[in-house]
Amino acid sequence: MAGTAETLGVGIIPYEKIDEIVKKYKGDSSAIIPILQDIQELMDYVPKDSIAYMAEKLGVSPAKIYGIVTFYAQFRLQPMGKYMIMLCEGTACHVNGAKLISGAITDELGIRGGETTPDGLFTLEKVACIGCCSLSPVMVIGGETYAKLTPDATRKIIKEYQQKEEAAQN
Numbered sequence: 001m002a003g004t005a006e007t008l009g010v011g012i013i014p015y016e017k018i019d020e021i022v023k024k025y026k027g028d029s030s031a032i033i034p035i036l037q038d039i040q041e042l043m044d045y046v047p048k049d050s051i052a053y054m055a056e057k058l059g060v061s062p063a064k065i066y067g068i069v070t071f072y073a074q075f076r077l078q079p080m081g082k083y084m085i086m087l088c089e090g091t092a093c094h095v096n097g098a099k100l101i102s103g104a105i106t107d108e109l110g111i112r113g114g115e116t117t118p119d120g121l122f123t124l125e126k127v128a129c130i131g132c133c134s135l136s137p138v139m140v141i142g143g144e145t146y147a148k149l150t151p152d153a154t155r156k157i158i159k160e161y162q163q164k165e166e167a168a169q170n
């Protein structure tokens with residue numbers, strides 16, 4: 001479930017639900033990964049405040065949990081943006097300039113892989129081959145595939161999404 005910071009209620013941690021999750025695993029400090037998975041399922045990401053709370057409940061250091069969250073790509077420390085940009089970094093896309101496309105996205109939005117824009121609109125995920133190598137380099141935004149990208153075309157596509165959002169707010 002994606003949404004803006006507002007719709008996701010960022011900042012509001014359902015501590016009683018986290019208590020239930022920790023209880024489900026009997027407060028076992030070796031169950032950090034499944035507990036984090038449950039928290040992410042509940043919140044759509046792992047809020048930093050939930051890490052401190054969970055650490056206290058499990059009797060481990062917040063640094064240990066933070067280390068796990070940042071080690072595994074499956075965990076997000078920020079909510080997902082309204083639009084997920086999946087940029088392919090498979091071999092064909094890599095050879096055909098995926099790095100330039102990544103640079104254009106970072107220039108345009110100020111985010112890198114795994115990050116979300118402060119306005120909650122875009123999240124960038126770098127993924128392996130998405131199965132249309134002959135059209136590389138490729139990215140997918142909100143289920144729409146954009147092929148044979150150039151940095152300029154990428155900037156234009158992102159601007160179109162931003163303009164669409166602006167128009168929807170007016």
Ligand code: FES
Nearest residue numbers: 088090093129133
């Ligand atoms: S490598 Fe990018 S679509 Fe296959």
